[in-house]
Amino acid sequence: NAGVTQTPKFQVLKTGQSMTLQCAQDMNHEYMSWYRQDPGMGLRLIHYSVGAGITDQGEVPNGYNVSRSTTEDFPLRLLSAAPSQTSVYFCASTHGQGVDYGYTFGSGTRLTVV
């Protein structure tokens, strides 16, 4: 059981480049989300999805796009990378409305934009 898998683990981009951060889970979780982690800021929610075909914005969505065509996958797209998007990105998933369930996190993608 792989849990939540994120790729790549590290990435360096030039300003203006685009890329997609991949996230896949094999637990049949309905709920998936993307967070970014910055020093002194904790984790901030970028986008989330409550099921295939349904996405919504979190606290810091600007500059990022998401889609959810399958239950398993929830990619995060940076359309035109900016230095302010240098961060560590985490994907997380959980069952839907059951608050007894914690979230399962991926191991993260460390992104540097130069």
Add this chain to the structure above:
Amino acid sequence: GDSVTQMEGPVTLSEEAFLTINCTYTATGYPSLFWYVQYPGEGLQLLLKATKADDKGSNKGFEATYRKETTSFHLEKGSVQVSDSAVYFCALRPNSGYSTLTFGKGTMLLVSP
């Protein structure tokens, strides 16, 4: 909106010392409360949780009690080890429908031999 406030770190302790990391929250209703731990270079792992007032979550020697009257969920451990060195995040999740996690800013714990 919902928010979580944690004590700032780093918290520096000697091995076998007593640990307390304070966490207070602001939320409507009665959210579920969580502590997550992040070891260097890794993602977050659920450490413990409590879903209603007066519940005590516990795991690996860590404990936290959901205190509704003080809106707190302080993390404690009686005797820390070097291997407990990590960043600890307090988080809440509203108990209504689909809901996201709101995190505190994290507290780094450094334990020396």
